[in-house]
Amino acid sequence: MDSEKEFLSEYNIEDFDRPSVTSDIVILTMRSQKECSYRHDPNNRLSILLIKRGQHPYKDCWALPGGFISRGETIEECALREVKEETNILPSALLPTGVYSEDNRDPRGWIISNAFTSVISSENINPKGGDDASDARWFDLSFEANDSGEYMLLLTNSDIKLVAVLKETKRSFGTTSFEIVENSSLAFDHAKIIASSLSTLRSRADNPQILFDFLPEKFTFAELQRVYETITNETVLTANFRRKMSVYVEPTEETTTGAGHRPAQLFRQRK
Amino acid sequence: MDSEKEFLSEYNIEDFDRPSVTSDIVILTMRSQKECSYRHDPNNRLSILLIKRGQHPYKDCWALPGGFISRGETIEECALREVKEETNILPSALLPTGVYSEDNRDPRGWIISNAFTSVISSENINPKGGDDASDARWFDLSFEANDSGEYMLLLTNSDIKLVAVLKETKRSFGTTSFEIVENSSLAFDHAKIIASSLSTLRSRADNPQILFDFLPEKFTFAELQRVYETITNETVLTANFRRKMSVYVEPTEETTTGAGHRPAQLFRQRK
DNA sequence: CAAATAGTGTCTCTAAGACAATATCAC
DNA sequence: GTGATATTGTCTTAGAGACACTATTTG
Numbered sequence: 001m002d003s004e005k006e007f008l009s010e011y012n013i014e015d016f017d018r019p020s021v022t023s024d025i026v027i028l029t030m031r032s033q034k035e036c037s038y039r040h041d042p043n044n045r046l047s048i049l050l051i052k053r054g055q056h057p058y059k060d061c062w063a064l065p066g067g068f069i070s071r072g073e074t075i076e077e078c079a080l081r082e083v084k085e086e087t088n089i090l091p092s093a094l095l096p097t098g099v100y101s102e103d104n105r106d107p108r109g110w111i112i113s114n115a116f117t118s119v120i121s122s123e124n125i126n127p128k129g130g131d132d133a134s135d136a137r138w139f140d141l142s143f144e145a146n147d148s149g150e151y152m153l154l155l156t157n158s159d160i161k162l163v164a165v166l167k168e169t170k171r172s173f174g175t176t177s178f179e180i181v182e183n184s185s186l187a188f189d190h191a192k193i194i195a196s197s198l199s200t201l202r203s204r205a206d207n208p209q210i211l212f213d214f215l216p217e218k219f220t221f222a223e224l225q226r227v228y229e230t231i232t233n234e235t236v237l238t239a240n241f242r243r244k245m246s247v248y249v250e251p252t253e254e255t256t257t258g259a260g261h262r263p264a265q266l267f268r269q270r271k
Numbered sequence: 272m273d274s275e276k277e278f279l280s281e282y283n284i285e286d287f288d289r290p291s292v293t294s295d296i297v298i299l300t301m302r303s304q305k306e307c308s309y310r311h312d313p314n315n316r317l318s319i320l321l322i323k324r325g326q327h328p329y330k331d332c333w334a335l336p337g338g339f340i341s342r343g344e345t346i347e348e349c350a351l352r353e354v355k356e357e358t359n360i361l362p363s364a365l366l367p368t369g370v371y372s373e374d375n376r377d378p379r380g381w382i383i384s385n386a387f388t389s390v391i392s393s394e395n396i397n398p399k400g401g402d403d404a405s406d407a408r409w410f411d412l413s414f415e416a417n418d419s420g421e422y423m424l425l426l427t428n429s430d431i432k433l434v435a436v437l438k439e440t441k442r443s444f445g446t447t448s449f450e451i452v453e454n455s456s457l458a459f460d461h462a463k464i465i466a467s468s469l470s471t472l473r474s475r476a477d478n479p480q481i482l483f484d485f486l487p488e489k490f491t492f493a494e495l496q497r498v499y500e501t502i503t504n505e506t507v508l509t510a511n512f513r514r515k516m517s518v519y520v521e522p523t524e525e526t527t528t529g530a531g532h533r534p535a536q537l538f539r540q541r542k
Numbered sequence: 543c544a545a546a547t548a549g550t551g552t553c554t555c556t557a558a559g560a561c562a563a564t565a566t567c568a569c
Numbered sequence: 570g571t572g573a574t575a576t577t578g579t580c581t582t583a584g585a586g587a588c589a590c591t592a593t594t595t596g
Binding site for chain 2: 545546
């Protein structure tokens, strides 16, 4: 019987057919939409960071940040590196949100993508296009079921408007996946990845940690509630939300000022 | 500017360094431990399906079923195929449970593994070793935190006993991952994959669908409860559990017989 | 009947939902 | 004061936990 050492010395992994591996990252933040009138609080929108592809395939289409894994790094390190290179933003945490391995999902060949979701506070959200991408921008995001049970994904950025229609499939273990029915100009199967990411995020909105990820260190209860409502696409009563969340936050000495109405106390996450 | 067609005709994906990709599958079932005394109901144990590796590396060690992806199949299809080939069991559903891409996790080289969890009813759980594996067997499974906050993973099959100690790391978004502290004879980083799978499963035990996956079509309330208690490692009061689950099941005409005590009605999942 | 499990009724407690009421700022 | 949001209090309701009680089988 051969020893393991002998086996390995004769084993050449490159003799076998194998795919390329990429990561794609859904980066979300919450941006306030300033209303015109004085003393009227801003509404929030969920925003997603997309890059304009500078090369083929899907040249000039909008796509998720991401790219090929390099030897010696984990897929999570790959994801962080690609986002940093392409948008100059460095997310602090990654939520795995699926593996995409269908044949023909990429015209360049056999490419398997690992998707991640990340959330950043609206403090430092100024992306800049890096080497690989000609442009990086935030898109306002809307994702809702329409009458026929299909989901409509809408991404807008002033003059640009991207639309996709997706069909939801419920799977075992309470998971869901999406199929693309229509897709205007999102690259690859990225509409599917975004839909799946948002679906995952919504199902986890009851985890308070996710809400804090969207906010700066100090925040008001109203801001926290707006984050919750934006993610879940539901409204809750202020009094009840305060009661439920009070366990997870602690007050600071500071308050807001100059808002044209009663100032709000600032809170921080209770560790 | 080059057209996409020209770009692709000159693009050769094999010019780039790339990893091999595998899937590893945690297959669980619930087996009853028949007690000796008459009219005493059996206890349940969570069991996991392992194969004895027939080749290097980790030859003769026990490992999760799994293997390399082939061109043209998705990673999920790869997982199902490998399990079928190696154990002659065909799971009906897969729960994605993580990507393992650390360098040096496999002595053969750069190999990224996608892990899945699957659950089957105890009806047809007779595996047989296939081509790639010299042997396939069910191991009783125990996974509990010890005094020092580390988790102990114990896999036993009559004469064989596999042990691993793992350290839990809480991550953002409510996810957790594990690091191997000690490992007797489980191949690769499979102790880590198993720990992560069980942790995921426990966190989803409130999803009734998972409980039904462990059971045949018709079952008693007691069996359902034992599945729940075995997964969560907690005990609940019968009356309360019945009330909670009654929404998800519907009664059949049948009952059990010959058990030495009051017969139990058989239920099935309400769709 | 005894032993064992199957199944029901109900009290309590907690958390969520609804909503009224009060507080405090900028103008 | 007015208009806006902040913050508190409390009534109601739904569901989980505890636990006592009844029912039905085999030997």
